Amino acid sequence: MTQSIAALSAVEVDYPGRGRALGPVDLSLRAGEVVALVGPSGCGKSTALRLLAGLEQPTRGTVTRAAGKGETAVVFQAPTLAPWLSAQANVALPLELAGTPRAAAMTAAQEALTRVGLGEALAARPVQLSGGMAMRVSLARALVTGPRLLLLDEPFAALDEITRRALADDVLTLAESLGPAMIFVTHNVEEAVYMAGRVVLMSPGPGRIAGEVTIQGPLVRPAGFRTTETFRQAVEAVSGLLAQAGARAA
Numbered sequence: 001m002t003q004s005i006a007a008l009s010a011v012e013v014d015y016p017g018r019g020r021a022l023g024p025v026d027l028s029l030r031a032g033e034v035v036a037l038v039g040p041s042g043c044g045k046s047t048a049l050r051l052l053a054g055l056e057q058p059t060r061g062t063v064t065r066a067a068g069k070g071e072t073a074v075v076f077q078a079p080t081l082a083p084w085l086s087a088q089a090n091v092a093l094p095l096e097l098a099g100t101p102r103a104a105a106m107t108a109a110q111e112a113l114t115r116v117g118l119g120e121a122l123a124a125r126p127v128q129l130s131g132g133m134a135m136r137v138s139l140a141r142a143l144v145t146g147p148r149l150l151l152l153d154e155p156f157a158a159l160d161e162i163t164r165r166a167l168a169d170d171v172l173t174l175a176e177s178l179g180p181a182m183i184f185v186t187h188n189v190e191e192a193v194y195m196a197g198r199v200v201l202m203s204p205g206p207g208r209i210a211g212e213v214t215i216q217g218p219l220v221r222p223a224g225f226r227t228t229e230t231f232r233q234a235v236e237a238v239s240g241l242l243a244q245a246g247a248r249a250a
């Protein structure tokens with residue numbers, strides 16, 4: 001059986017004054033797999049991601065993480081780049097903080113930026129970057145340390161459709177060559193089905209796993225995948241489950 005990189009077992013989260021926000025939830029991420037987390041607003045997707053990242057502890061239940069802190073990378077919707085640093089220095093930062101000498105960190109950052117198509121924008125400051133470029137820098141910064149686990153919280157939500165689609169392909173190509181287990185939150189059903197081998201649906205009140213849809217096919221999707229019957233059926237299945245989860249939320 002493929003190794004579990006991170007797992008939630010019978011996990012529950014209570015927030016003071018709010019009661020149970022999440023659980024019980026069981027969710028396991030295997031090495032090299034791409035999982036999408038979809039569900040109505042407030043159903044606990046970000047909380048589940050923070051637990052898997054080790055950024056938050058559950059009230060009850062167990063979080064198992066084979067990927068250590070230094071092997072886990074998180075990308076948020078807002079790129080959170082340091083405005084006073086160049087793109088290259090931003091990407092080099094996590095390596096430098098981990099003790100890599102500056103010259104080696106800058107070389108690795110150049111390679112990572114080249115991989116995401118920004119080899120010509122090394123010296124650019126964040127203010128000079130478009131939203132899509134800033135997200136690419138964020139991705140390069142997340143991947144430069146060679147994480148075993150990559151978590152993305154609505155990474156493309158602020159971007160236009162064409163940029164989203166280009167980035168989706170880039171992320172899959174990078175995931176294929178670098179091999180981290182990847183889990184991302186999205187509100188976009190087509191994006192979830194396109195990018196993930198497994199779409200996990202959550203329902204609110206408290207947040208639970210409401211269902212799961214597996215999508216066959218290679219990690220890097222072939223041209224025209226969005227027009228295939230496999231894609232259409234998976235979108236229909238996820239949309240059906242999402243409607244049920246939403247009805248429970250209403």
Ligand SMILES: Nc1ncnc2c1ncn2[C@@H]1O[C@H](COP(=O)(O)OP(=O)(O)OP(=O)(O)O)[C@@H](O)[C@H]1O
Binds near residue numbers: 040042043
């Ligand atoms: N630190 C906190 N204190 C109190 N309540 C919280 C805290 N963090 C999250 N919550 C609550 O827990 C529930 C789950 O929140 P979470 O952000 O995980 O949901 P989500 O599915 O990611 O939502 P969205 O899609 O809107 O981003 C929500 O009702 C939220 O208000």
